[in-house]
Amino acid sequence: xxxxxxxxxxxxxxxxxxxxxxxxxxxxxxxxxxxxxxxxxxxxxxxxxxxxxxxxxxxxxxxxxxxxxxxxxxxxxxxxxxxxxxxxxxxxxxxxxxxxxxxxxxxxxxxxxxxxxxxxxxxxxxxxxxxxxxxxxxxxxxxxxxxxxxxxxxxxxxxxxxxxxxxxxxxxxxxxxxxxxxxxxxxxxxxxxxxxxxxxxxxxxxxxxxxxxxxxxxxxxxxxxxxxxxxxxxxxxxxxxxxxxxxxxxxxxxxxxxxxxxxxxxxxxxxxxxxxxxxxxxxxxxxxxxxxxxxxxxxxxxxxxxxxxxxxxxxxxxxxxxxxxxxxxxxxxxxxxxxxxxxxxxxxxxxxxxxxxxxxxxxxxxxxxxxxxxxxxxxxxxxxxxxxxxxxxxxxxxxxxxxxxxxxxxxxxxxxxxxxxxxxxxxxxxxxxxxxxxxxxxxxxxxxxxxxxxxxxxxxxxxxxxxxxxxxxxxxxxxxxxxxxxxxxxxxxxxxxxxxxxxxxxxxxxxxxxxxxxxxxxxxxxxxxxxxxxxxxxxxxxxxxxxxxxxxxxxxxxxxxxxxxxxxxxxxxxxx
Amino acid sequence: xxxxxxxxxxxxxxxxxxxxxxxxxxxxxxxxxxxxxxxxxxxxxxxxxxxxxxxxxxxxxxxxxxxxxxxxxxxxxxxxxxxxxxxxxxxxxxxxxxxxxxxxxxxxxxxxxxxxxxxxxxxxxxxxxxxxxxxxxxxxxxxxxxxxxxxxxxxxxxxxxxxxxxxxxxxxxxxxxxxxxxxxxxxxxxxxxxxx
Numbered sequence: 044x045x046x047x048x049x050x051x052x053x054x055x056x057x058x059x060x061x062x063x064x065x066x067x068x069x070x071x072x073x074x075x076x077x078x079x080x081x082x083x084x085x086x087x088x089x090x091x092x093x094x095x096x097x098x099x100x101x102x103x104x105x106x107x108x109x110x111x112x113x114x115x116x117x118x119x120x121x122x123x124x125x126x127x128x129x130x131x132x133x134x135x136x137x138x139x140x141x142x143x144x145x146x147x148x149x150x151x152x153x154x155x156x157x158x159x160x161x162x163x164x165x166x167x168x169x170x171x172x173x174x175x176x177x178x179x180x181x182x183x184x185x186x187x188x189x190x191x192x193x194x195x196x197x198x199x200x201x202x203x204x205x206x207x208x209x210x211x212x213x214x215x216x217x218x219x220x221x222x223x224x225x226x227x228x229x230x231x232x233x234x235x236x237x238x239x240x241x242x243x244x245x246x247x248x249x250x251x252x253x254x255x256x257x258x259x260x261x262x263x264x265x266x267x268x269x270x271x272x273x274x275x276x277x278x279x280x281x282x283x284x285x286x287x288x289x290x291x292x293x294x295x296x297x298x299x300x301x302x303x304x305x306x307x308x309x310x311x312x313x314x315x316x317x318x319x320x321x322x323x324x325x326x327x328x329x330x331x332x333x334x335x336x337x338x339x340x341x342x343x344x345x346x347x348x349x350x351x352x353x354x355x356x357x358x359x360x361x362x363x364x365x366x367x368x369x370x371x372x373x374x375x376x377x378x379x380x381x382x383x384x385x386x387x388x389x390x391x392x393x394x395x396x397x398x399x400x401x402x403x404x405x406x407x408x409x410x411x412x413x414x415x416x417x418x419x420x421x422x423x424x425x426x427x428x429x430x431x432x433x434x435x436x437x438x439x440x441x442x443x444x445x446x447x448x449x450x451x452x453x454x455x456x457x458x459x460x461x462x463x464x465x466x467x468x469x470x471x472x473x474x475x476x477x478x479x480x481x482x483x484x485x486x487x488x489x490x491x492x493x494x495x496x497x498x499x500x501x502x503x504x505x506x507x508x509x510x511x512x513x514x515x516x517x518x519x520x521x522x523x524x525x526x527x528x529x530x531x532x533x534x535x536x537x538x539x540x541x542x543x544x545x546x547x548x549x550x551x552x553x554x555x556x557x558x559x560x561x562x563x564x565x566x567x568x569x570x571x572x573x574x575x576x577x578x579x580x581x582x583x584x585x586x587x588x589x590x591x592x593x594x595x596x597x598x599x600x601x602x603x604x605x606x607x608x609x610x611x612x613x614x615x616x617x618x619x
Numbered sequence: 620x621x622x623x624x625x626x627x628x629x630x631x632x633x634x635x636x637x638x639x640x641x642x643x644x645x646x647x648x649x650x651x652x653x654x655x656x657x658x659x660x661x662x663x664x665x666x667x668x669x670x671x672x673x674x675x676x677x678x679x680x681x682x683x684x685x686x687x688x689x690x691x692x693x694x695x696x697x698x699x700x701x702x703x704x705x706x707x708x709x710x711x712x713x714x715x716x717x718x719x720x721x722x723x724x725x726x727x728x729x730x731x732x733x734x735x736x737x738x739x740x741x742x743x744x745x746x747x748x749x750x751x752x753x754x755x756x757x758x759x760x761x762x763x764x765x766x767x768x769x770x771x772x773x774x775x776x777x778x779x780x781x782x783x784x785x786x787x788x789x790x791x792x793x794x795x796x797x798x799x800x801x802x803x804x805x806x807x808x809x810x811x812x813x814x815x
């Protein structure tokens with residue numbers, strides 16, 4: 044089995060041993076060429092593999108034992124499924140003759156992971172093992188990428204079998220479409236060139252397909268502004284004049300306004316998630332929508348699409364660029380820029396009226412300020428990972444992303460505790476690089492045990508805890524929508540994160556006032572080994588802009604709402 | 620989302636004949652909240668391929684998603700919405716009904732009208748077998764209800780496209796299987812006789 048992994052180019056496994064996978068660990072003892080990173084909880088192995096995969100573009104691999112280990116892993120699998128991260132996850136299983144007997148540490152692993160994976164396998168015969176591993180890797184990385192789970196009963200691991208690793212895979216039932224339909228591409232090119240108010244809306248699929256260079260070329264060629272989803276951040280440099288930054292629930296005002304008023308909206312590797320669209324019937328009502336996606340089921344799922352193009356984002360964009368150049372031949376040079384001028388001015392006005400902003404305070408640290416300083420100090424060149432919650436949104440809003448595959452966040456599933464283990468995987472896959480995990484005090488505590496892994500495995504992850512003493516995003520919703528009836532959100536002053544870090548052998552730093560922030564971050568960056576910076580921020584700070592759930596993107600609240608608005612919100616079921 | 624009114628669609632799905640495929644399909648429907656009205660599975664000419672016939676209710680928008688999501692399953696080879704083409708649908712019914720002496724002749728007469736067959740008989744009951752479209756199956760159940768139905772078993776719908784040029788047939792051919800020798804016609808004239 045390890046030989047099969049090596050043939051797939053695997054050099055790193057995140058795992059945790061147990062009874063059913065002991066034969067593999069026994070083989071690992073003197074097997075050369077594969078590093079094993081021992082995590083402290085199985086979900087962390089899955090998240091670490093996600094981080095490794097997202098930042099290196101390779102398939103992430105994790106290995107855990109049967110029963111509770113497999114069920115712990117499920118969260119990471121579902122997370123990878125929703126964010127289309129290619130993983131191959133191995134779990135142990137009781138010997139085949141005991142399956143179904145309620146044996147010790149038995150669970151119906153494939154039954155449980157069926158809906159949390161792209162596909163899964165139970166290997167019942169040692170002879171099938173190599174072929175199954177080949178198929179698993181093929182499925183994970185081809186088409187719309189995703190997690191594949193392979194369940195390995197103990198007896199097939201100890202049986203001797205002839206090793207014959209297949210060189211190719213053919214599945215008659217699985218033929219993803221990579222090349223976009225030429226007719227559709229031509230139609231799309233025409234629509235883009237003729238559009239008066241076009242917008243490109245780019246998601247994580249553009250990153251999976253490594254389509255960032257083509258995307259930039261297209262945007263510049265056609266002078267089309269680009270907005271990115273949470274998963275797509277980094278696909279287009281934020282410093283670029285055409286960048287509208289993030290859209291959606293906590294996206295920028297100008298991005299949401301531009302999308303709303305667009306006449307042609309082209310989605311690239313994005314899936315019209317409810318956090319992007321807001322109320323679907325009010326989303327981009329006058330736009331002709333072009334949708335490029337490798338997954339046909341993403342097209343017209345939430346929003347009807349006028350020009351669907353099923354295919355790999357990179358290959359489609361290459362063809363689309365050709366088609367656009369062809370189309371542009373009939374226009375005089377500079378005509379495009381001229382035609383877009385009114386639109387560009389309108390967007391500039393929105394940007395001027397409602398930029399991302401927060402109120403500065405001399406006494407208490409504003410979380411947005413921490414992100415700005417972090418972005419400046421790292422020059423946008425750090426690998427960024429987040430947990431889930433307010434800090435995640437502030438990181439997405441205020442970090443100035445430059446490159447693709449340098450941002451890992453749990454977009455679809457919103458898994459709290461994702462930050463630290465994922466950052467560990469990123470660090471393992473990118474030795475010597477700066478990896479920053481921006482976490483919340485709630486989110487961090489869901490996987491803080493992995494500080495031990497960081498220390499033991501020499502993974503110098505830098506964690507910045509945006510510590511507001513509670514579940515900030517829940518507090519925000521209770522404040523704005525539930526009449527300030529705060530319930531079950533306070534996490535109190537414990538633990539002392541500096542002492543916690545030190546207990547694990549890491550370095551702890553605390554920042555309690557605005558003037559502490561820069562020195563603390565500088566020290567964090569210059570200190571070798573894993574570091575935790577505990578930043579005490581204003582606990583009342585909310586993430587704005589905000590589109591309330593069930594609202595249209597034009598219902599965006601750009602600043603703390605007045606009492607009248609809140610009263611009105613309280614009267615409706617969905618708020619606002 | 621706009622779309623036509625919900626209606627029933629009969630969908631033929633060719634799948635790998637592997638363990639767990641049925642639960643993948645059934646799981647898809649429960650996970651995505653689609654309503655499945657009936658499902659039947661059987662082997663095709665190629666023993667590595669099974670054919671499922673699903674009856675799903677939904678508007679065009681839902682049905683499009685159902686088909687795309689089915690396609691997304693790795694073990695699904697081909698999905699055809701038979702409702703989009705001319706096709707024949709059948710369902711089989713086994714029905715056990717009280718048959719007191721006074722009612723026996725009437726029950727048999729009703730059975731005859733529907734070309735049903737008696738497959739088991741006791742002094743107090745008949746078990747009938749009937750095949751046909753959904754409407755016919757429902758009609759026979761309604762007519763026998765007053766006699767006291769003890770038990771009803773329905774297979775769920777199976778369906779096949781009419782035209783020899785239909786797409787499903789083509790797929791079976793591309794799977795490397797020629798259509799086998801013609802199957803012997805059923806010896807039961809009551810079943811065969813119901814061709815319409």
